[in-house]
Amino acid sequence: MNRWHSDYHSPHRALSFEVTRSLYTEKSEYQEIEILETPEFGKVMLLDGVLMVTEKDEFVYHEMLAHPALFTHPKPARVLIIGGGDCGTLSRVLMHKGVDKLVQVELDEMVTRVSREYFPALTAACEDPLVELIFGDGIKYLRETQAKFDVILIDSTDPVGPAEGLFRRPFFADCKRVLNDDGILCLQSESPWIEDLRPVISEVNRDLHSLFPIVRAYSAAIQTYQAGFWLFQIASLAYDPCDQAVYERITEAGLKCSYYHANLHFSSFVLPAFVEKLLN
Amino acid sequence: MNRWHSDYHSPHRALSFEVTRSLYTEKSEYQEIEILETPEFGKVMLLDGVLMVTEKDEFVYHEMLAHPALFTHPKPARVLIIGGGDCGTLSRVLMHKGVDKLVQVELDEMVTRVSREYFPALTAACEDPLVELIFGDGIKYLRETQAKFDVILIDSTDPVGPAEGLFRRPFFADCKRVLNDDGILCLQSESPWIEDLRPVISEVNRDLHSLFPIVRAYSAAIQTYQAGFWLFQIASLAYDPCDQAVYERITEAGLKCSYYHANLHFSSFVLPAFVEKLLN
16 A cells, blocks of 8 residues: 555645655755655655645646746746746746746755756756856845846745745835836735635735736646645736737747647636635 | 545545534435535535535536536527536526526436435525426436427536446437537536546547537536546537627626636636647
8 A cells, every 4th residue: 555645725625645655855944845756646746745846737837827927028038936946937937039037036945956856857947048046035035136027926835934925015015126117027826715825815916906007817727736726916017918919929939838828828817706706 | 533535536646625524324226425514615415435516616516517508508498407416507507587497307316305405505496396307317318308408418427337328429419319409518527637537528529529510618617526627518509609699698697606707608618738639
């Protein structure tokens, strides 16, 4: 009998999955990092017991965090990722031809080191000379940097512990300061099915509205995250993600994706009635 | 410590949830029926250990099975439901004003009897004089009936055991025979995330295409079904679910739904790239 792991999505529910073997376990300065081999999802990485990335469905989250914002901006040249240690988001950003600088600020160097070993398909893109990897506190980086960006992507863990500040207004205000005048911020925004996360979704939406003229939420079916249904929020200073020009850009680029495509870009911004209620 | 129940979505994964207490367990002629009280989902019904309906999120499945087909047809007067013993689908069909006859053919009378006791909000609609409840084999009913319908909804369990025939071409051909010349068939069509279900989705789609001029698939985020992401397929003899006239009908009707709305009707037909690949 193989071991099973339970990833708790609330105190009362979990995604349980079979584990063929444990490939790696180590405590970093910030968290416990585990790599498991599973029949259902291939190799998976857990941070403090929570499923972060799987070989089988990483494409959904990473495509859906990177592409909508990158295509909403007509010329995204300078991109900043906060978090994103497994480099799946980074690899998708580099598919956009106009990008000439990508800075990633990940708190935990060990996450990237372990990903290099177990998810080389994701981390290969780190070798690109356009990429600058910084290991440190993203909140501090945004408070202090004099650099400017066209797009900022927040690729964070859940809003507990070190990632909590990434869901707060002062952080969003720093993002705005660091964005160019027509910049775009996009953040992963948790699952609306989980009762405890609903206030976070609403507050983030309210805070973004207080800072940015254009705020839109969109969803994706991510089977390995809480309740299989995930939100993202885009806050934009000039461009509307639902503008027809975005459609043209997506089709012209002709990226081969496993989840994202031009029509899906637009449909993902149409949310179920109960989710619309959470947003302003 | 409360008991936890695991609903297996494949041999290698499960949705596990806490159970406060067991309210009912009985073996019917066809299956084991259980009603459990849970902190996460309220009251839930399991058939042979598989989560079928929950107080908390039943609205997604039932709204999304009933409304898209009912609004695609301009005048759905006669509706047939195969399965649907918990009566959640039936209750949504009756929200459509033009309906003047609703026949439901459920195999297992005990499912409806138990639902009346534990999900009275769903079964209340059974008392409507337009409703005729038949308990028996839906496949046999469709082979033999001389009645005609505008819309047929297949509200079935997974394609194993008694429900297997509901996913097969001869059954779809019988549905076509029983439909009026401009009739619509809609069926729940499983989760594209589950490896073993992918061939079923593809075959159903191919079989429907061989019988109906218009076939379209759509999705919904159903957190308590396999992998949280569910497909439905509509096969139509005359009306296209993505026609603009459908939008007008939805907004005119002004139903108060918790998941479904006019824009979502259309966005739900836009599927991720990996799902489009499964369909012809």
